[in-house]
Amino acid sequence: MANSPERPRRVTIDPDGPMLVEGPVEVVCADGTVATSRRFTAAICTCRRSRIYPWCDTSHRRRTDRDQGAT
Amino acid sequence: MTGPRLPTARGEVSAGLLSALRDGELRRPPPGALDPYGDDLQLALYLLYELHYQGFEGVAEDLEWDPGLLALRRTLERRFLAALRADVPPHADAGQALAALLVEPVGPDDTSVSHYLRREGELWQLREYAVLRSLYHLKEADPHAWVIPRLRGRAKAAMVAVEFDEFGAGRADEIHARMFADLMGDLDLEPAYGHYLEQAPAEALATVNLMSLFGLHRALRGALVGHFATVEVTSPPDSRRLAAALRRTGAGAAAQRFYDEHVAADAVHEQVVRRDVVGGLLASEPHLEADVAFGVHATGFLEDRLGDRLLRTWRRRRSALRVPLPDGEGRRTS
Ligand SMILES: [Fe+2]
Numbered sequence: 001m002a003n004s005p006e007r008p009r010r011v012t013i014d015p016d017g018p019m020l021v022e023g024p025v026e027v028v029c030a031d032g033t034v035a036t037s038r039r040f041t042a043a044i045c046t047c048r049r050s051r052i053y054p055w056c057d058t059s060h061r062r063r064t065d066r067d068q069g070a071t
Numbered sequence: 072m073t074g075p076r077l078p079t080a081r082g083e084v085s086a087g088l089l090s091a092l093r094d095g096e097l098r099r100p101p102p103g104a105l106d107p108y109g110d111d112l113q114l115a116l117y118l119l120y121e122l123h124y125q126g127f128e129g130v131a132e133d134l135e136w137d138p139g140l141l142a143l144r145r146t147l148e149r150r151f152l153a154a155l156r157a158d159v160p161p162h163a164d165a166g167q168a169l170a171a172l173l174v175e176p177v178g179p180d181d182t183s184v185s186h187y188l189r190r191e192g193e194l195w196q197l198r199e200y201a202v203l204r205s206l207y208h209l210k211e212a213d214p215h216a217w218v219i220p221r222l223r224g225r226a227k228a229a230m231v232a233v234e235f236d237e238f239g240a241g242r243a244d245e246i247h248a249r250m251f252a253d254l255m256g257d258l259d260l261e262p263a264y265g266h267y268l269e270q271a272p273a274e275a276l277a278t279v280n281l282m283s284l285f286g287l288h289r290a291l292r293g294a295l296v297g298h299f300a301t302v303e304v305t306s307p308p309d310s311r312r313l314a315a316a317l318r319r320t321g322a323g324a325a326a327q328r329f330y331d332e333h334v335a336a337d338a339v340h341e342q343v344v345r346r347d348v349v350g351g352l353l354a355s356e357p358h359l360e361a362d363v364a365f366g367v368h369a370t371g372f373l374e375d376r377l378g379d380r381l382l383r384t385w386r387r388r389r390s391a392l393r394v395p396l397p398d399g400e401g402r403r404t405s
């Protein structure tokens with residue numbers, strides 16, 4: 001079973017990215033709205049910059065000038 | 072339901088292959104000075120690969136395993152792969168290859184198709200983009216499914232989870248390929264599988280042939296994983312810009328939905344693919360690291376070639392397609 005005591009739901013923490021939570025999952029936001037994801041894993045935004053909050057949209061990514069060139 | 076129709080030839084090799092597909096007699100052409108990225112080779116390779124997917128109307132299904140056709144495929148693949156190995160500088164570090172894709176430019180990127188379309192893309196350009204991408208998106212995630220039996224453990228579990236999502240997580244109307252067909256409907260395009268093969272130039276065929284090449288060869292499983300990671304990592308920001316372009320041009324709800332879904336889905340997929348598919352593969356088969364990096368860079372190389380063609384033609388207000396769309400398709404007057 002996906003979320004039984006024998007097989008607890010896994011949450012993965014990454015300091016540089018979203019929190020990964022095994023789905024399905026409901027997120028209760030600060031304003032009381034509830035967002036639901038049926039995906040096998042949900043990526044929950046922790047940088048607060050996402051335009052589809054509470055879900056990650058990769059807005060946490062580092063930004064560079066093209067000339068500074070990430071290689 | 073009928074399969075896609077065979078296209079017209081683009082040179083000696085594709086002409087010989089087309090007649091073999093029609094009547095079974097392969098005249099072996101001398102593929103002497105064949106351009107590895109040219110229309111003739113890329114079309115021939117595309118046709119040979121397509122036998123492993125949906126095939127063509129009027130082509131015998133068992134030609135998929137015809138030894139003569141497989142030998143031709145091998146010749147063309149070797150030429151294509153050798154060119155890629157020569158043009159993509161060797162990189163040993165897969166993590167570094169992917170890290171470079173995880174950085175977003177501060178301002179607009181003049182070399183990026185999605186940046187161009189978001190800022191100034193017009194409906195006819197978005198339609199051409201959908202036409203060219205339809206060759207992949209109407210079989211989205213299919214080439215990657217071939218890697219599953221070649222993976223074990225963590226990499227396999229994660230790959231299958233992501234593929235399950237690509238294939239609609241159990242719901243046919245949420246299969247990503249189906250969502251792309253719905254997008255094409257919004258753009259007044261024909262959503263039938265393989266319908267726009269004739270329109271696709273070599274640069275577009277090469278991006279799809281690369282996935283089939285990596286997918287069909289166990290020896291290239293590392294490159295396939297590198298390719299898949301590249302697609303998932305680059306997709307969310309590109310998809311956000313494409314959704315914005317479709318919203319701005321009033322393309323329609325289904326058109327927006329495909330790219331909106333890919334912002335959210337691929338933000339998850341890229342995490343899972345980097346952490347567990349790439350991470351899991353390299354933990355069990357560390358010697359594949361250079362292949363993973365090759366997959367990342369070869370994908371970027373061919374995507375850049377396609378992007379160059381699109382931007383070069385569109386900036387001159389010319390069509391990027393090889394031949395125009397049939398009358399009445401994709402010509403909704405605005
Ligand atoms: Fe997808």
Ligand SMILES: [Fe+2]
Nearest residue numbers: 303336337340
């Ligand atoms: Fe994806």
